[in-house]
Amino acid sequence: MNQYFRPNIAAMASYVPGEQPKPGTQFIKLNSNENPYPPSPAAVAALQNITAEALRRYPQPFADDFRQAVSQVLGVPKDWVIVGNGSDELLNVLIRACVEPGGKVVYPTPTYVLYKTLAQLQGANFVEIPYGIDYQLPLDELIAAQGAVTFIASPNSPSGHVVPQKYLRELAGKLSGILVIDEAYVDFATENALDLVREFDNVIVIRTLSKGYSLAGLRLGFAIAHPQILDGLYKVKDSYNVDAIACAIATVAIQDQDYKNACVEKIKLSRAWLQQELENLGFQVRDSQTNFLLAQPPLGNAAYLYQELKKQGILIRYFPQPQLDDKLRITVGTEEQNQQLVAAFRRLCDGKD
Template sequence: MPFLRKHLQSIAGYTPGEQPPPGSSVIKLNTNENPYPPSPEVFRVLQTLDPEWLRRYPDPTTVALRQAVGEVLNVHPDWIAVGNGSDELIGLVVRAFVEPGETAIYPMPSYVYYRAVAQVQEAQPVEIAYDEAFNFPLKEILDAQGAVTFVASPNSPLGNVVSINNLETLAANLQGLLVVDEAYVDFTSTNALHLVQKYRNVIVLRTLSKGYSLAGLRLGFAIAHPALIRDLNKIKDSYAVDAIAALVGAAAIRDQPYKNSNVRKVLRSRAILHRDLAALGFRVWPSEGNFLLVQPPREIAAIALQQQLKARGILVRHFDVAGVADKLRITVGTDEQNAQLCQRLQELM
């Protein structure tokens, strides 16, 4: 007899990207990590860590980290909630603001974790399809009127941004919450942060996983009206962010010159990789993230190509999702890694 709650027994759950063992020689281009190390300020914090920070419980309000975020983004700390990655904050949003049976809306293809979180909460996930040209389905999302609407911008795996005009139209006309997931915001020039000040139903999510090279740390934050932040804090774990993560995160986010330097390197590499993949016959979509969505030449199946690359020590991501099942998402690595990818692809093709 299964002990799992009945409504969870038929849920597949979210499947993260493959993680090779530490020390592996695999070229990992499947989960959109930053190819460059974190800020040197991060290592200075670790080298001077006071053991007392390990003995004691961490600050449950993460005030020092919220102050650092506020300084960089010009936001009062009362407008900021910190979580164990932005994934935790996505879960908190659904738990706090979506009743069982209510709908969580999001366009697809997008981050399929939204679906898993909604199902666990017994909410109804409603996926609004992009058209074949990947145009944002604004009218359909407005018509759906969910308790919460998730919009990833830039969107993975598509790489596109949602225009500020479309986001503001949603904020002004949705009866429920609008959550703008800006995990890849460091790689684009637009963001929705100002909408938080204008609309009380908007939450912007950020992470230190991508631009700050801290995916292993699990640290993200939400920016919203203080009333929404207080509601999120009611249900969060008292000590969701550990003391080391808070110290390291504050050091990393304050080192904007280092982060911006790495971002510029990624953007240059992205342009070169786009050019080289197109020269190999791939269709490559424009991207505002640290990855590219590509379609192999017609006679080559995307899933087969992914497996062939894996056998040769290179991981890329395939999604069995309508609209992108014939495509691959490739993280932008270092120029050397990208060159090895293209060399293997040329050999295979």
């Protein structure tokens, strides 16, 4: 069947998301970095108040209500905000708008694997530059590569580290193309790069409501950049890419900062507890500014532990690739979920399972 597809599509592998349990099965799901707490009660109420008229009509083409809410919450002009069907859609729009077939998409690795997939879809060349020791940004190599688009996830997945703003600033000033700072996990971090959007016209910051706001099922993300950048992206995005339900719920959710911040603080406390417990079992665990941990088992037997936990109804993430095949990425769950995970690890490390 491959004869029906463009050569680059036929040759590439599909993006593999975190495993989803089958309906009706009981799993502790700690593999997709979902927030373990429910969305804001105000957001749930907004869902219940969706009218038939809102469903009958096309939604706002630019999600204006949500853009206005972002403007108020983050202190950026409304016309500096673009909204997408999840931040993944905005990443796709950026590649399609800014990278010609055969052009270069550049990023440090390991990082979010969708960057590579999107480059392949476009028929672009992807340049993967390994992170340095302790995930030091390979600044000189990224600058030398001069990508049409350069992606930096900060905080990064799967490592959980934040790239200091001074390095991002230097990178932005020396790139001829677009610098995309993917801040999907920024709600759990101690710093962000929003100021760089005001300093540089080639910087775009991307965020999502999937993590901090517990709305992964809603599929809504947004980006902040100079309006001249957004004008080009609007030529590529679908006409009505954000549905009326998503816009209504997201608008209320992002305004409820007190609720979001309270959930984030609970996750940070649980993250610290879980890290300490794993280290007590002999794991090497990276400090994280996200809602997950990257942990190396004492025997390096990550694949075995992943499979054994799955048998016990606990899903975590294992990446069979260089730099990661001896590690596990573990989403921070509720206190009860974290305790069950640690108990299962303890049994496995003691050889009792």
